Amino acid sequence: MRIVFAGTPETALPSLEALIASRHHVAAVVTRPPARRGRGRSLHPSPVAERAAEHGIEVLAPERATDPAFLDRLRTIDPACCPIVAYGALLRREALDVPELGWVNLHFSVLPAWRGAAPVQRSIMAGDEVTGATAFSLVEELDAGPVLGTITERIQDDDTAGTLLDRLAREGATLLVDVLDHIEAGDIGAVEQPEDGLSYAAKLSTADARIDWTRPAFAVDRQVRGCTPAPGAWTELDGLRLKIAPVAPTVEDTLAPGRLEVSKQEVRVGTATTDVVLTSVQPHGKKAMAAADWARGATPSPNAVFA
Structure with a gap:
């Protein structure tokens, strides 16, 4: 045919x-x-x-x-x-x-x-x-x-x-x-x-890809994965935009929504339910990097909160 x-x-x-x-x-x-x-x-x-x-x-x-x-x-x-x-x-x-x-x-x-x-x-x-x-x-x-x-x-x-x-x-x-x-x-x-x-x-907009940390961890996980690779899920820290790769949900509920906890091994963020672990972060205009490497360079304050 x-x-x-x-x-x-x-x-x-x-x-x-x-x-x-x-x-x-x-x-x-x-x-x-x-x-x-x-x-x-x-x-x-x-x-x-x-x-x-x-x-x-x-x-x-x-x-x-x-x-x-x-x-x-x-x-x-x-x-x-x-x-x-x-x-x-x-x-x-x-x-x-x-x-x-x-x-x-x-x-x-x-x-x-x-x-x-x-x-x-x-x-x-x-x-x-x-x-x-x-x-x-x-x-x-x-x-x-x-x-x-x-x-x-x-x-x-x-x-x-x-x-x-x-x-x-x-x-x-x-x-x-x-x-x-x-x-x-x-x-x-x-x-x-x-x-x-x-x-x-509907086609995803940049606004659709902004992470809402006040939602439950499973919803944050789904939002980030649904926006990967395009348009790319993102958040802000101190007014600077960061692109976030798929996260790893945990079973611990230790942090307030958007609150960061940085250790040598990982970077955690709070949601409305359990915490999630960041896998990689891409600052605006730079290449993506492991979340722990980003945190060592960015040195967020102990009270840092993603917006």
Whole structure:
């Protein structure tokens, strides 16, 4: 089956590679335009564009998915189906109508839970025990199309948003190929999403990542892991911002919320319940370092409190 794949970040690469290795023919990829990054702020193609170029696959990178030249080229390629993973832009009706068998989106939650931009981060922060990935038919409403296939995945106690997303991206790639196989065979049916369990996963802001030490230790742990690696959980000490890596909860309740206790071996912080131990700290503009090393250099006062 001739397909056009849409995706942009590294998260989409497992699906692209799985589709290239499948029986389907990836005629082109659609991705976001080159973006500026790095110290020099030079333009770089997206990870999907780079990987497609390595395989000799045509790259379409329109400024807008409504660009007439892009739509004309998509119609000329005439894909039967268009799988999409983390493309990063909305597709309107004129694009959705091009492939005869529609667009199949791989989303990293068990829909209808956590529709939106940050499903993995929000599921960790909410304390969910299980998440997954869903392949569904794309419609103009946000992540609302009928479901074609689902997998589930337990959220591990040490999962960060980064590690969980990597795992879901790999397992979801297998799901996506399987769904396309059945679409080609014509033996798959779509199931409308239920209204029960509907929730939305808004993109994380910097404010979302500020640690609230007045919450219980398990909630602090979940917040930090959900914000790792991006946007990065943070707090302030004496007006200076510090990025905090995943913490280690303890069973001791010895410190007031936000209060620091520094020893040679560790740095503890109080929460609304039990203390947590910091693993690493990254001062603004510097590299991350072991929490004990940071404390030796920063020498926080005996009454120091994170804000």
